[in-house]
Amino acid sequence: MSICGYSIKKKLGRPAALSEAERRDQILAAAEQCFVSQGYRSTHMDDVVKACGMSKKTVYRSFGTKENLFVALIDRVMHDDIKLDMPEDNQPADAVIGDILSRLSAFVLSDRQVNITRLVISESAHAPELAAAFHDNGLRYCKEKLTGILSRLNDTGRLKAERPSELASLLVGAIIGESLVTALIRRPQPMTEREREGRIDHLLSLVRPSLMPNEPDQGL
Structure with missing residues (x-):
């Protein structure tokens, strides 16, 4: 059976009981x-009711409206696909920032996230609530997490950034901005993982002398 352009396979027999979390995920x-x-x-x-194979009552009880469903989807994508954890106290700043930017760029440029971004852009003029949800649960979430990590590096003497929030915006923009545009329009060929990692290394080599004090040269 095909629903929403996807092939859906249904199992025969009585379905197993689902937990509330499993039901929401489905x-x-x-x-x-x-x-x-x-x-x-x-x-x-x-359409969603048919695609998930549940009753309309169950779907509406879980989410209420289509807007609520989309907001929950954005939140799920963020928490499924990226983890921005606070670094250990013994990790050097360049290693911490490099790892975060690597994970963040891989997440933003993944096929799944690019598809969601295209969806939001195409619909934002008619459904501004989508743009708001995407910004609050996606862009702002990432920036706030990175700002918190940079502030932690400041507090432990591994970084000397006067305005961590501005630094977070600059780092994310430098690594993701152009790459995301090329991925969205599919021109030219999106950067490979190796090219992204090379760009991150180069960015760190530029900011390291002024932002990361008293760290030995690691060949960046």
Whole structure:
């Protein structure tokens, strides 16, 4: 059976009972398929009901509205695909920042995230609530997490950034900005992982002398 442009396989027999978390995950997976393949405006809650194989009552009880469903999807994508944890106290600043930028760029430039970003851009004029949800649960979330990590590096003497929030914006923009645009429009060929890592190393070599005091040269 094909729903929302995807092939859905149904198991025969009585389905196993799902926990509330499993039920939400199944609904969100179906919603993501429908939103990406049909667009936000063209997707109706009935489409999601059919795609997830649950009752309309169950879907509405779990999320209430299509907007709530999309906001929950953005939150799920963020927490499924990227972890920005506070670094250990013995890690040098360049290693911490390099690792975070590597994970962040891999996340933002993944096929899944690029599809979600395209969806938000294409629908934002007609559904500004999508842009707000994407910004609050995506862009702002990443920046706040990175700002917190940079502040921690400041507090432990591994970094000397006067304005960690501005530094977070500059680092993310330098690594992701151009790469995301090329991924969104599919021109030219998106950067490879090796090229992204090379750009991160080069960026760290530029900021390290002024921002990372008293660290031995690590060949950056």
